[in-house]
Amino acid sequence: MAADSSGTVQVLVVDDEEPIRNALKKFLAQQQFEVYAAGSGEEALQQLRRHRISLMLCDIRMPGTSGVDLVPQAIEIEPELAILMLTAVNDATSAALCMQRGAMDYLTKPIELADLGRAVQRALKRREMLLENRHLNQWLKEEVTTRTAELHRERQKLERISVATLEALVNALEAxxxxxxxxxxxxxxxxxxxxxxxxxxxxxxxxxxxxxxxxxxxxxxxxxxxxxxxxxxxxxxxxxxxxxxxxxxxxxxxxxxxxxxxxxxxxxxxxxxxxxxxxxxxxxxxxxxxxxxxxxxxxxxxxxxxxxxxxxxxxxxxxxxxxxxxxxxxxxxxxxxxxxxxxxxxxxxxxxxxxxxx
Ligand SMILES: [Fe+2]
Structure with missing residues (x-):
């Protein structure tokens, strides 16, 4: 699981309502996460620039930048960010839009803390797998490029040797x-x-x-x-x-x-x-x-x-x-x-x- 150098996973809670923000913060801190909080989209972007956040828990309805608009901006800053949306019962459309823009999952308010805990673990696990996959793909790509270049060089060498051998024969013949x-x-x-x-x-x-x-x-x-x-x-x-x-x-x-x-x-x-x-x-x-x-x-x-x-x-x-x-x-x-x-x-x-x- 991605973590800072101390091994702690950093999580960001974004909600304009302070009581909710504090409750989420407290719960996540109990789960051994290092928790940062933001009361608005703008503040969230600042926090994302400042810390190595692995997961963002994000309200959809906020004054200023809404959760829907925050998702793509957050991903631009932190492409590997796992995002969980918090949505009102009647706002499934916005939640779907957030998913389209790169959020990983959404939870409907009021939130059961046990559900939240599981959703956070799920999202982090998924992020970890995506990261591993990306690294593996990158490694494979580099490996294939290196091996192809090696093979190409070897083949060219053999080709040159075969031609040179024949040229030597021609020279011997002409001599x-x-x-x-x-x-x-x-x-x-x-x-x-x-x-x-x-x-x-x-x-x-x-x-x-x-x-x-x-x-x-x-x-x-x-x-x-x-x-x-x-x-x-x-x-x-x-x-x-x-x-x-x-x-x-x-x-x-x-x-x-x-x-x-x-x-x-x-x-x-x-x-x-x-x-x-x-x-x-x-x-x-x-x-x-x-x-x-x-x-x-x-x-x-x-x-x-x-x-x-x-x-x-x-x-x-x-x-x-x-x-x-x-x-x-x-x-x-x-x-x-x-x-x-x-x-x-x-x-x-x-x-x-x-x-x-x-
Ligand atoms: Fe000839």
Missing amino acids: KDPYMRGHSARVADLSATIAHQVGLSDEEVEQVRVAGRLHDIGKIGTREAVLNKEGALTPDEFEHVKQHVLIGSQILAPLVHLGDIISAVRGHHERWDGTGYPDGLRGEQIPMAARILGAAEVYDALSTSRAYQEKLTPEQAIQRLADLSGTVIDPTVYDALATIVGRRGTLVFLDEGGGAAT
């Missing part, structure tokens, strides 16, 4: 091939820049970046002899290489948190005119992230050294890509890429030198 070294990181950065340029949200831009890092992970399943072959591929070998988009999306499939990243990896060799693989999607059927990866990958292939070609300058690479816009590459993506390259003059890549050493 074997001097021409491919750094390819995924470059495609990732360029793709993210294109994604931003075409107006994707920050979250989507980050998805495109991760997709870029992982887009060729399926090459883990490509035979080394084919992967490292310097000349043109036979039709069979080309079919084998094409599998990397399917293998890649299969590797990523269990990581459900990757969401659209998986379809981007699967679709990065689709072509705008529908002649790409693996699904022969065309135009806007191809996910935007996949269209961006496809363009960035071609740009990267043209602008870095390969066994079979000298690297092109950014301007030359963009010129070459212009011929592919509308057939291989989404024209919108091409425009974005051309704008970026034009704006930067030259794109600075993370690791241009992979092939130069050999």
Whole structure:
């Protein structure tokens, strides 16, 4: 039961008739309550501000502020206040109004003291339960918020670890091939820049970046002899290489948190005119992230050294890509890429030198 530091429950009696006030005060004091009294609504509000009152016993008919008007004002000062109304026999309507406004119960005059004692205990018990409930709810709410945040953090950590592990695999794969070294990181950065340029949200831009890092992970399943072959591929070998988009999306499939990243990896060799693989999607059927990866990958292939070609300058690479816009590459993506390259003059890549050493 709420009490002051001495353990005594503080009760306020509000009645304009002094004999009633004194009788109630005396009775409640006998019940071991610390009793304050007020002869008017105004005085009651002062007492409520001054003390930590748990229960208010309140007459309805008083000159000045009536009991009906006092109830909401009292609750504003002391939201946890239990209020018992004292009403005349013929005033059930006002009593009901007080209950609506937050009073807990009412007693009809003349009051039997035994009834009053029970009603006071009942009201205080109810107040205590309400308080406990409120604390429990508050605690639960905080607990749920904390646990949810913890879970969220844990999940994000696991997600980051799973992506980082896969990126490490990609790096290991690329490290074997001097021409491919750094390819995924470059495609990732360029793709993210294109994604931003075409107006994707920050979250989507980050998805495109991760997709870029992982887009060729399926090459883990490509035979080394084919992967490292310097000349043109036979039709069979080309079919084998094409599998990397399917293998890649299969590797990523269990990581459900990757969401659209998986379809981007699967679709990065689709072509705008529908002649790409693996699904022969065309135009806007191809996910935007996949269209961006496809363009960035071609740009990267043209602008870095390969066994079979000298690297092109950014301007030359963009010129070459212009011929592919509308057939291989989404024209919108091409425009974005051309704008970026034009704006930067030259794109600075993370690791241009992979092939130069050999
Ligand atoms: Fe690829």
